[in-house]
Amino acid sequence: MAYSEKLIEHYENPRNIGSFEKDDAGVGTGLVGAPACGDVMKLQIKVSPEGIIEDAKFKTFGCGSAIASSSLVTEWVKGKSLDEAGEIKNTDIAEELALPPVKIHCSVLAEDAIKAAINDYKEKAAAPAKGEAAE
Amino acid sequence: MSSNDNHKGEGHIHTHQDSPCWSCRGSVDQRAPFCHACGMIQAPRPGDEFQRLGMKADFDLDPKDLEKRYFAFQRKFHPDRFATKTSREKQLSLQHATDLNEAYDRLKAPLSRAEALLESKGAGKQDQARTESDPELLMEAMESREALADAETADEVAKLEARTRMEVEVSEEALSVAFAADDLEGATNIVTRLKYLLKLLQETSRKRLSLHN
Numbered sequence: 001m002a003y004s005e006k007l008i009e010h011y012e013n014p015r016n017i018g019s020f021e022k023d024d025a026g027v028g029t030g031l032v033g034a035p036a037c038g039d040v041m042k043l044q045i046k047v048s049p050e051g052i053i054e055d056a057k058f059k060t061f062g063c064g065s066a067i068a069s070s071s072l073v074t075e076w077v078k079g080k081s082l083d084e085a086g087e088i089k090n091t092d093i094a095e096e097l098a099l100p101p102v103k104i105h106c107s108v109l110a111e112d113a114i115k116a117a118i119n120d121y122k123e124k125a126a127a128p129a130k131g132e133a134a135e
Numbered sequence: 136m137s138s139n140d141n142h143k144g145e146g147h148i149h150t151h152q153d154s155p156c157w158s159c160r161g162s163v164d165q166r167a168p169f170c171h172a173c174g175m176i177q178a179p180r181p182g183d184e185f186q187r188l189g190m191k192a193d194f195d196l197d198p199k200d201l202e203k204r205y206f207a208f209q210r211k212f213h214p215d216r217f218a219t220k221t222s223r224e225k226q227l228s229l230q231h232a233t234d235l236n237e238a239y240d241r242l243k244a245p246l247s248r249a250e251a252l253l254e255s256k257g258a259g260k261q262d263q264a265r266t267e268s269d270p271e272l273l274m275e276a277m278e279s280r281e282a283l284a285d286a287e288t289a290d291e292v293a294k295l296e297a298r299t300r301m302e303v304e305v306s307e308e309a310l311s312v313a314f315a316a317d318d319l320e321g322a323t324n325i326v327t328r329l330k331y332l333l334k335l336l337q338e339t340s341r342k343r344l345s346l347h348n
């Protein structure tokens with residue numbers, strides 16, 4: 001199977017590998033995957049008080065396409081607002097990396113991951129800060 | 136469906152449907168591989184793996200009994216017995232032998248046996264590519280993969296591997312309990328977990344081998 005150059009580039013030199021402290025304010029964490037297939041993907045965003053994604057990191061265990069998809073998404077979301085980042089579609093990822101049809105689910109995983117990270121951030125922002133009375 | 140089955144038009148309901156033998160037109164139990172009347176080999180009928188080996192659909196089975204039944208059926212469909220038969224009979228025996236091998240392989244391993252049993256009970260196949268919605272399993276998967284990635288010596292990896300093997304055994308026992316209680320949802324969840332554990336085991340042994348070199 002012939003993989004695209006972009007895919008191989010992201011797989012061999014993945015961007016933004018790592019973690020943020022998930023309890024830090026401004027950090028949203030998305031954990032998705034299909035452990036039964038060996039795929040787990042953690043994607044984290046660091047959001048400014050103005051609601052802009054300043055930084056993103058990921059940790060993915062799975063095939064090369066899953067790693068490349070999450071690497072690409074961390075690149076894409078930087079500098080975007082939460083709403084803009086939430087509009088990223090798996091088809092955009094699959095197209096950019098020219099994923100073969102059997103690997104489309106990897107791009108779905110990456111879309112799920114960024115959506116989950118955004119939701120996690122929003123839930124944390126809506127909840128009362130730690131140490132304050134919940135009222 | 137066909138119009139020539141008016142000989143059983145009394146509204147009599149068979150538990151196992153009969154169908155005519157292709158050779159003597161006699162009535163044959165749909166699940167029987169050979170005609171009762173003329174002994175002719177029949178086309179394989181749809182049926183689950185347990186039926187193919189003539190066993191009760193149960194997760195707990197005696198591996199020796201399974202093997203014994205497998206070899207007995209294998210002899211019945213052996214090519215030597217069909218060497219002088221027509222090409223149709225040869226072809227049918229080959230189909231039976233293939234089905235039999237597949238059924239045996241599937242029932243041998245606990246994970247695939249559990250999947251076969253779930254299917255036979257109508258608890259449909261899971262969508263593999265589905266994003267896992269069990270956050271606990273995801274968290275566990277992420278943590279164990281991180282621990283494996285951080286392990287630097289063959290010893291550390293061997294420890295992770297031993298622990299995973301133990302978890303596999305525990306899950307297989309849990310499957311037995313779930314099926315005994317007819318808890319299909321529970322069994323489905325354990326199947327997912329078992330798949331994850333076996334995948335992890337592949338990764339641990341791969342890493343252990345690479346560290347040995």
Ligand SMILES: [Zn+2]
Pocket residue numbers: 156157158159160161170171172173174175
């Ligand atoms: Zn017959």
